[in-house]
Amino acid sequence: MTPPKETGKGISAETPVVPSAVSVCLSTLKTRPEFLRAASARRHGTGGFLLQARCRNDDTARMQVGFTASKKIGNAVARNRAKRRLREVARAILPQLGQPGWDYVLVARPGATISRNYTDLLADLQGALRQIHKGQP
8 A cells, every 4th residue: 555645734743732821830739738828828709719829939930729629519529520620720821820939729619610600710710810919020
């Protein structure tokens, strides 16, 4: 069998596909002390969730983000759905509006995080980040 004569269609191996997000290092908060330090700093409530944020003052370009959904949200299925929605919102907004060297925790709200429209959640995070970083360079 001979290969097809037409070439140039599709993605070539030499051209890497670059994601649209700027090279921002976004990692996940994992330990309880990290969550507690973020909880003791700035807060801003929105219709869909609560945003907690703190500046680490460690001069790194890394942003850290954590997600919390308590049993008030519902059973495990509801808590996982709420955290999945918050993860997607953070992935969409934090690379553009988040600041390097900050920790962010998104806390799900009972009834609101799951049922709220996705575009409203995006607008909530944008507004909360603007409020948190108001007066920052």
